[in-house]
Amino acid sequence: MTDGVAERSRPRDRILETAQDMFHKHGIKGVGVDAITEAAGTNKMTLYRHFESKDELIVECLRATAAKASRIWDEFEARHPGDKLAQLHAWVQKASELLSADSRGCDMANAAVELTETDHPARRVIKELKEAQREKLVALCRDAGIGQAELLADTLSLLLEGARVSMQSVGAEGPSAQFVRMAESLIASFRAR
Amino acid sequence: MTDGVAERSRPRDRILETAQDMFHKHGIKGVGVDAITEAAGTNKMTLYRHFESKDELIVECLRATAAKASRIWDEFEARHPGDKLAQLHAWVQKASELLSADSRGCDMANAAVELTETDHPARRVIKELKEAQREKLVALCRDAGIGQAELLADTLSLLLEGARVSMQSVGAEGPSAQFVRMAESLIASFRAR
DNA sequence: GCTGGAAGTTACAGACCGGTAACACCCTAG
DNA sequence: CTAGGGTGTTACCGGTCTGTAACTTCCAGC
Numbered sequence: 500m501t502d503g504v505a506e507r508s509r510p511r512d513r514i515l516e517t518a519q520d521m522f523h524k525h526g527i528k529g530v531g532v533d534a535i536t537e538a539a540g541t542n543k544m545t546l547y548r549h550f551e552s553k554d555e556l557i558v559e560c561l562r563a564t565a566a567k568a569s570r571i572w573d574e575f576e577a578r579h580p581g582d583k584l585a586q587l588h589a590w591v592q593k594a595s596e597l598l599s600a601d602s603r604g605c606d607m608a609n610a611a612v613e614l615t616e617t618d619h620p621a622r623r624v625i626k627e628l629k630e631a632q633r634e635k636l637v638a639l640c641r642d643a644g645i646g647q648a649e650l651l652a653d654t655l656s657l658l659l660e661g662a663r664v665s666m667q668s669v670g671a672e673g674p675s676a677q678f679v680r681m682a683e684s685l686i687a688s689f690r691a692r
Numbered sequence: 693m694t695d696g697v698a699e700r701s702r703p704r705d706r707i708l709e710t711a712q713d714m715f716h717k718h719g720i721k722g723v724g725v726d727a728i729t730e731a732a733g734t735n736k737m738t739l740y741r742h743f744e745s746k747d748e749l750i751v752e753c754l755r756a757t758a759a760k761a762s763r764i765w766d767e768f769e770a771r772h773p774g775d776k777l778a779q780l781h782a783w784v785q786k787a788s789e790l791l792s793a794d795s796r797g798c799d800m801a802n803a804a805v806e807l808t809e810t811d812h813p814a815r816r817v818i819k820e821l822k823e824a825q826r827e828k829l830v831a832l833c834r835d836a837g838i839g840q841a842e843l844l845a846d847t848l849s850l851l852l853e854g855a856r857v858s859m860q861s862v863g864a865e866g867p868s869a870q871f872v873r874m875a876e877s878l879i880a881s882f883r884a885r
Numbered sequence: 886g887c888t889g890g891a892a893g894t895t896a897c898a899g900a901c902c903g904g905t906a907a908c909a910c911c912c913t914a915g
Numbered sequence: 916c917t918a919g920g921g922t923g924t925t926a927c928c929g930g931t932c933t934g935t936a937a938c939t940t941c942c943a944g945c
Contacts (some may be wrong), residue, residue, distance in 0.1 A: 504720050510922070526808045528721040531810045531902060542923060543904080552829040553903065603808065611860040613807045615719045615796065629861045648816035653867035658847070661854030681847050688881065703892070724932060735893055736934080746933065 504681040513539040519560045519620045523606055527557060527613045557610070557621050564606050565628040573637055583643040590639065591682045594659050598675050604663040632656070640689075655682055704742040706732040708753055712753045716799055720750060720806045733765045751815050757799050758821040759861040765828055776836040783832065787852050791868050825849070837883075844882045848858070 517539035521530045530579035532553055534635075536546050550556040559670035571593060603609065607625045614621050633656060662675035710732035714723045725746055729739050743749040764786060772778035796802065800818045807814050826849060834841035852875075855868035 501755075503747065524808065526721075526806060528719075528806070532904085533902085544906095544924085545922060548921080551820070557906065600838030608857050608861055609805050611720070612797070612802050612857070613719060615717065615722055625861050626863075629858075629866070633862075633867065650870060650873070652756050653870050654851070655866045656850050657858060657871070659854065659872070661850030664801050664805070664857050665822070665850060665853050668801055668818050670819075673822070674826065674849045677843060678850070679848050680700055680843070681850070725934085726932085737894080737936095738892055740934065741891080 510539070510541045510545050513541065514546055514549065515563060516554070518556055519563060519606070521666070522557070523603055525608060527610060528662065532556075554620055557614075558624055561607060561610060561621055561624045565624065565631075568632065575639075583639055587639050587643050587686060588683075589635070590677060591655075591686070594662075594682070595679045597659075598662055598666060598671060598678055601671070602663075602666070604667050605660065608660060608664065627651075628678065645686075645689050645692055647689060654685060658682060658685075662673055694868045703732070705735045706734060707742065707749070708738055708752060708756060711790055712756060715750070716802075718758055720803060721762055725749070729850050747813055750807075751817055753802060754800060754814055754817045754821070758824075761821065762826065768832075777831055780832050781837050781876075782849075783829070784872060785841065785880070787855075787875070790852075791855055791859060791864060791871055794822060794864070795856075795859070796801070797860050798853065801853060801857065833882075838879075839885055844878065847878060851875060851878075874875060 514535060518530075520536045521535055523539060531547055532543055535556075536543050546556070551560060575586040575589050575593075577587060607628055610621055611625050616622075633652065636652040637649050638654060640652045644653055658678060662678045665673050665675045707728060711723075711728045714728055714731060725736055727738055728749075729736050739749070743752060768779040768786075770780050772782060792797075798822055799817060802813055804818050810814075827846065829845040829849060830842050833845045838844055855871045858866050858868045
């Protein structure tokens with residue numbers, strides 16, 4: 500039973516992809532390595548030949564998520580070359596898509612909640628990605644000609660972060676449903692200053 | 693070793709209080725019942741005489757958290773009787789205090805992240821509390837004479853929720869540091885309409 | 886002082902966890 | 916054909932998890 504994600508590709512890739520999916524759906528502590536390897540159509544030994552521990556697998560999953568996120572930013576630039584304001588609106592649009600599905604929120608944020616040990620290796624990756632995202636959004640706001648770029652970027656960040664976690668508590672019909680409206684009106688308001 | 697929280701009081705209360713504290717610090721799945729009872733200066737049998745399962749203990753902890761939260765709202769009314777706008781500012785102030793400590797965020801939201809089973813008994817409690825909080829904040833905004841009360845309340849909710857989870861990813865010096873500024877300027881902006 | 890119930894103690898069941906050892910297998914590169 | 920690396924299989928280790936059984940101890944109310 501190769502189960503879903505697991506076509507014929509290299510075991511390492513299958514494990515990584517399956518782990519990302521299962522961590523997202525069931526939480527990191529809610530999934531054992533046995534379950535991952537079984538769903539990936541392989542076995543525990545193979546996992547431990549490619550990853551030296553579950554913690555390292557977690558880190559690698561988060562890195563993969565970070566790489567995916569990075570690609571989205573390239574897409575903004577590719578679709579609206581030079582037009583930073585359009586890219587900012589594209590960011591809002593993309594963010595709202597994350598809220599429409601029944602997604603379980605941001606893998607990074609969720610991992611930060613689950614992995615309470617302050618020295619867990621995953622914490623570095625989480626912090627790095629979140630800071631990179633912040634810098635990108637600040638740059639986008641600044642280059643779009645907005646005065647208080649940092650403040651707008653941080654506000655938008657918190658709104659999205661809040662919307663993604665709120666969905667998990669009260670569902671998509673809660674406060675997160677108003678995200679686009681909030682974000683767009685904020686942008687308009689900052690532009691008017 | 694009665695350890696911190698556990699003075700001489702009824703075992704049930706000690707267990708409840710200790711569990712709340714440990715769940716908050718180490719996460720729900722990161723703490724076993726043995727560790728809780730030991731820290732509470734009692735033993736596992738006593739725990740299972742008062743709570744029929746760990747899941748029920750979790751639910752009871754969240755209910756206690758909800759009760760605490762409810763008391764805070766009474767405090768707003770007591771300190772600024774009738775003055776809804778002052779109460780709204782008190783809410784912002786209180787919210788910011790939650791961000792200054794090295795707290796691990798909102799127990800409800802964290803539980804929603806950790807307990808991925810959609811039919812987990814705790815989910816009802818989480819949703820109920822979050823919806824109650826939302827209604828209270830909406831009422832506060834409306835009674836403070838703000839036009840788009842729901843939208844302001846939802847925006848403030850998402851900002852706080854986002855700030856509390858952002859702290860866990862990037863620390864208190866990240867975007868969450870600007871929470872008060874964002875909230876106050878939002879309130880001012882909504883009042884001006 | 887006696888009694889009854891709450892609390893503590895010890896031991897255990899059964900499952901699952903992360904991680905490893907030893908060995909058989911297959912498939913491809915030379 | 917052959918050699919060797921990647922993979923699969925089975926069994927296991929030691930630890931931890933929730934939850935229970937059987938028994939003892941303590942203490943307050945009568």
